[in-house]
Amino acid sequence: MEYCEFKEITNIRLIEIIRHQKINVSYIAKKSGISQSQIYKVFSGNSDTTLVTLYKILLSLNVDIELFFNFSIPSEKTINYQKACAENNILKIVKKNLKIQQANLSRLEGLTQSKIAEKMGYSDYKYINKLLSTKNNSVKDMYLSTLFSITKQLGLEHKIHVIFRN
Structure with a gap:
């Protein structure tokens, strides 16, 4: 796998999770503490984000990061499995x-x-x-x-x- 494929899979998974939960960027911004513009950049795939930023977004979506990166698990199966981890x-x-x-x-x-x-x-x-x-x-x-x-x-x-x- 190359980085462009990894990035595409990551972005698709994020969008699928948001659609499945029927939430918007405003909600994610409030819950994660990340600006809406930064969230749009992450979701568009036009920005290389930090691990911390992605982690905060996943926390706001109630998604476990280990499950999120397990690409053999469907996106919607990663929701509500958040481990309490600082x-x-x-x-x-x-x-x-x-x-x-x-x-x-x-x-x-x-x-x-x-x-x-x-x-x-x-x-x-x-x-x-x-x-x-x-x-x-x-x-x-x-x-x-x-x-x-x-x-x-x-x-x-x-x-x-x-x-x-x-």
């Missing part, structure tokens, strides 16, 4: 799971942070190291395109939902 906790879970997967692949296949950075087009591994480091909250600002790129390097692009599993 934004900070979900970010820690994502970071921990990405780091574990990367460490395992580093041992098994030699997939170091430097190699991931190189495959993603970065000249230095420090950005990847910063994202995966447990010492900071850098995942908070991670864009979905970056998340997808890292999961693709880790061989998880078809099962992204596992990185949200506690």
Whole structure:
């Protein structure tokens, strides 16, 4: 799967959920604390959104993020399954799971942070190291395109939902 397909699937799922719940952008904006213009950008697919922004939208829709990214489950089946998880906790879970997967692949296949950075087009591994480091909250600002790129390097692009599993 490539990022454009991932982005399209994500946008379609969001729109299907909104239609199924028969709610509007104004409602989502009030419940999520995200501006209507930003929500329109996310839904149109013309904006690369952060993981935190998407998480807030999904919370407002009462959708579990792990189920949302499990593309084998129909969109309407992801509604009303929201786990009570604070934004900070979900970010820690994502970071921990990405780091574990990367460490395992580093041992098994030699997939170091430097190699991931190189495959993603970065000249230095420090950005990847910063994202995966447990010492900071850098995942908070991670864009979905970056998340997808890292999961693709880790061989998880078809099962992204596992990185949200506690």
